[in-house]
Amino acid sequence: MTKRVVLAYSGGLDTSVAVRWMIEEWGVEVACVLVNVGQDGDSSENLADIKRRAMAAGAIDCVLVDARDEMAEEFCAPAIFANARYEGKYPLVSALSRPVIVRHLVDQARKFDAQAVAHGCTGKGNDQVRFEVGTHALAPDLEVLAPARNWGMTRADSVDYAEKWDIPIKATKEKIYSIDENLWGRAIECGAMEDPWVAPPDEPYTLTRVTNLEPVEMTVSFRGGLPVAVDGRESSLGDLIQELNSRAGATGFGRLDMVENRRVGIKSREVYECPAALAIIAAHADLEDLVLERDLHHEKARLESRWSELVYDGMWFSPLKEALDAFMADTQRHVTGDVRVRFEAPGLMRIVGRRSPVALYDYGLATYDAADTFRHADSEGFVKIYGLGVKTWAARQGAKNATPPAS
Numbered sequence: 001m002t003k004r005v006v007l008a009y010s011g012g013l014d015t016s017v018a019v020r021w022m023i024e025e026w027g028v029e030v031a032c033v034l035v036n037v038g039q040d041g042d043s044s045e046n047l048a049d050i051k052r053r054a055m056a057a058g059a060i061d062c063v064l065v066d067a068r069d070e071m072a073e074e075f076c077a078p079a080i081f082a083n084a085r086y087e088g089k090y091p092l093v094s095a096l097s098r099p100v101i102v103r104h105l106v107d108q109a110r111k112f113d114a115q116a117v118a119h120g121c122t123g124k125g126n127d128q129v130r131f132e133v134g135t136h137a138l139a140p141d142l143e144v145l146a147p148a149r150n151w152g153m154t155r156a157d158s159v160d161y162a163e164k165w166d167i168p169i170k171a172t173k174e175k176i177y178s179i180d181e182n183l184w185g186r187a188i189e190c191g192a193m194e195d196p197w198v199a200p201p202d203e204p205y206t207l208t209r210v211t212n213l214e215p216v217e218m219t220v221s222f223r224g225g226l227p228v229a230v231d232g233r234e235s236s237l238g239d240l241i242q243e244l245n246s247r248a249g250a251t252g253f254g255r256l257d258m259v260e261n262r263r264v265g266i267k268s269r270e271v272y273e274c275p276a277a278l279a280i281i282a283a284h285a286d287l288e289d290l291v292l293e294r295d296l297h298h299e300k301a302r303l304e305s306r307w308s309e310l311v312y313d314g315m316w317f318s319p320l321k322e323a324l325d326a327f328m329a330d331t332q333r334h335v336t337g338d339v340r341v342r343f344e345a346p347g348l349m350r351i352v353g354r355r356s357p358v359a360l361y362d363y364g365l366a367t368y369d370a371a372d373t374f375r376h377a378d379s380e381g382f383v384k385i386y387g388l389g390v391k392t393w394a395a396r397q398g399a400k401n402a403t404p405p406a407s
């Protein structure tokens with residue numbers, strides 16, 4: 001029986017070539033699945049073209065899946081809970097979309113009665129890790145194939161290969177940038193930016209071109225840890241993300257330029273534009289400052305970076321990540337309130353106010369004016385006992401830290 005493979009198809013050069021190459025070299029049948037995670041604003045016309053390309057390459061079918069709301073509600077939402085930013089910066093744009101795609105790949109593999117799934121990643125990146133570890137977490141019986149790790153073709157070879165097989169691709173032999181995008185933002189690498197000293201050119205950015213020089217102020221309302229309204233208008237998380245991408249992006253906010261540590265041991269320079277992700281996380285974290293109890297807040301901060309690392313490393317469907325999700329979700333029960341966010345071109349964002357019906361900020365305790373309700377005398381005993389150990393130690397040492405060492 002001919003082996004059947006379900007390929008995560010993007011419509012680009014590599015995955016189009018992968019269809020034909022797997023048929024020719026491995027003698028398999030290939031079904032494609034194209035998962036829409038918000039990679040394209042004006043999708044419909046485009047998706048039909050992409051499907052035609054897959055069929056021209058020799059696929060037995062090409063299934064289109066609209067996973068935009070799923071991406072927002074099941075993948076961006078937990079990332080908001082965790083204020084997720086890998087290495088303190090990158091909001092995990094690509095890392096969040098891969099488990100969405102994996103879920104549909106496995107689902108389609110079952111529908112097509114396939115024995116394997118495949119992806120178009122090379123051996124140098126994080127995405128191969130995310131596809132393979134993710135697939136095995138959901139379907140330990142499925143094989144994962146990575147034709148681009150085997151074929152040894154350069155980009156120019158792939159273009160020739162597509163021409164030879166009459167696969168209608170738009171790609172040219174020189175491609176300057178490698179771009180991955182979805183609802184949560186865009187990741188851009190290659191070109192002149194492969195030298196980390198070179199300033200990123202303006203050209204590849206699309207979400208963060210300045211078209212509005214006026215300051216923009218908005219109120220983002222959160223309920224149970226998730227943004228639910230902008231300026232009082234409620235919308236789905238997916239729509240709210242899109243609105244922020246366009247309104248914040250128009251003031252130039254949302255760019256990142258970083259050198260990051262890939263899972264496979266390579267340092268890479270990548271630039272990102274993610275206006276909605278960065279604004280939502282900043283507003284959410286600010287609201288948490290107001291409503292989370294101190295110990296819980298500090299412990300959460302430690303676990304946030306672990307959560308981000310796990311997701312970056314392809315461990316979305318892992319027991320530790322799931323356990324951390326339960327912790328994060330529990331912390332979000334009281335993260336309800338409003339945050340005032342101000343954007344100023346080019347690219348500046350500030351949080352200028354926050355309020356919550358469950359704020360732990362207490363005016364009577366915080367104020368220095370006559371409304372002060374804090375019992376100052378209580379502090380005397382507290383501070384004495386708190387510092388007692390250090391005081392005892394210092395007495396034994398002869399207070400040696402009091403005088404600077406003689407030079």
Ligand code: ARG
Nearest residue numbers: 094095126178180187188189
């Ligand atoms: N470095 C990012 C990550 O590993 C993005 C990867 C895809 N980037 C790209 N420009 N194709 O999540």
